[in-house]
Amino acid sequence: MINISLNMQFDSDVYSLKAVKNAAFDYRDKAGFQIETMPSGKILVCITPKVKEPDFIESLETDFKNHVLDHQVRIEVSAEFKPIREMIIAQAFEPCDNLEEIIHTLSNE
């Protein structure tokens, strides 16, 4: 059996390890993943596709890169709304009177 694997590198100044791991989790049906952080700061991803067809491998490579990018976007936008999400859920089940004060404190943090 031919053992084909793809190596990809992601710059950790641009992409977080979490974005790469989340993308790999979503693609676990299509490939096996080994993820390492390198001394250079790069994130190394070794991908073993489950289907060995060239077209499949080519689209896997492109789609996975875009998927990592989307996960990076998710992480960045959710960092912005995370405190708001927690406030909405808290307010839904145990409403507080000093919401304005809490928001003010959180936005200064």
Place this chain on the structure above:
Amino acid sequence: MSRINSTYGFLPFRFLRQGKETLLVNDVGEYYFLKNQAFDLFVNHELETRSVEFQDLKAKGFVYDGYLPQTIDLLATKYRTKKRFLYDFTSLHMFVVTRRCNQKCAYCHASSIQEDAGDIHDMNYVTARKCVEIAFRSPSSCIKIEFQGGEPLLNFNVVKEIVEYAEELNESANKKLEFVICTNLVALNEKYLEYMESKDIMVSTSLDGPQHIHDACRKLRLGGGSYDIVTSHLSWAMERLGRDKISALMTVTLHSVGRLPEVIDEYIKQELGSIFIRAMNPFGSAFRNWPRVGCTLDEFLKGYRQAFDYIIQLNVQGTHFPEVFAALLLTRILTPFSTGFVDLQSPTGAGISGVIYDVNGDVYVSDEARMLSRTTGDKTFCIGNVHSDSWNDVFCSHQLRKIISASCIEAMPGCAWCVFQPYCGADPVRNHFAHVTGQLSNGHREFCHMNRSLFNLLFDYLSLKNDEIEDVFWSWITHRTLDEIRDYSTNIGVA
């Protein structure tokens, strides 16, 4: 992606790229399709705040540019409304009044046994009353008692005992009380019908389609298919109880998966007002007979899509005929209301929305949990027994808390960032079953693949922004005819 100098901030949402558009869904279930280019501007804080897209996103709660506390209060109210099912703890109480059955269906997930197996396989009066007492300890203001089996008509005296004792207890409890009997209708007689009519008992039955499809799997124990007697009793029950008191579901097998439009035609011929198209449950006889009658998930999904397209056509042409599961998902997508559905909610409805009492008084978190126990002897999801445990022992147990806390999809990898998460849920029993039987690849992944595919199908339709189709969806959700919905839409348009 910088917030500096931005005039707006994000509210919690998830997204999924779908071709040239990106689907956004927020935590309270509002959705919006944004062109990819506009989405990129949006997440970079560069979307023009006077644009239609921005104003839509603001109205739907994806973004804020003003006073935040009011926005949080509004979204909190919507979030609480969406999770309203948590307050109905526990409203659905299923009673297995007998394990005996007069049918021997190839895909029976309940592992029913022969009709003359003796009354040790029936729930007795003492157990039945204990179960009713536990059910009435539930803080929920609504109690729905559902009779299951085996075939519940084979132990109808205990059905009557449960109905009457529940009514007696309800004189002081004053809850909204409903009864549903899940029956194959074979043993229906005049006496039973009269009683069901007098107590306003609803009927849920099974019809797999026209005779050649129905009889392929739904056999009488005495031999032969059950189509003739079932359809004859179905008409009789409809005449006596009213069509609105009877619903039916069908189980998709190898015999029906490519012929679902024929099944739908049969439902319309039988004057049934809706259909619930469900996949086979991998328990009991279904587990053993899967190679003979089961179909793959991809075959099911292909068949479902074909059936759904056909149902939409029929509805657009004026036949009001919802697919029940799609209608439930659409209620989640299009309305702010809570729709508890034991098999698809987060946290799981197992135990907190529905519970099932076996003939010996064992309490299971769901019907599948009971089937798991019958199929494999695994009692992981048995949370007590009405003879030895109090309501507190059963419903406040560490075991139930553990099941519930492990089923919040908000905290699960994959689900946490899935765009469909606000509409979806978990099925811990099915997952557990997949693990104990070694079907690791068929557990959460199949569950996820199925639900994602159904959500994709519905959003494919919604992305068309077609008034006719949206009117059909609203007619399903509001239980109104298409003409009523069209009149309403026209009047709103005029106003």
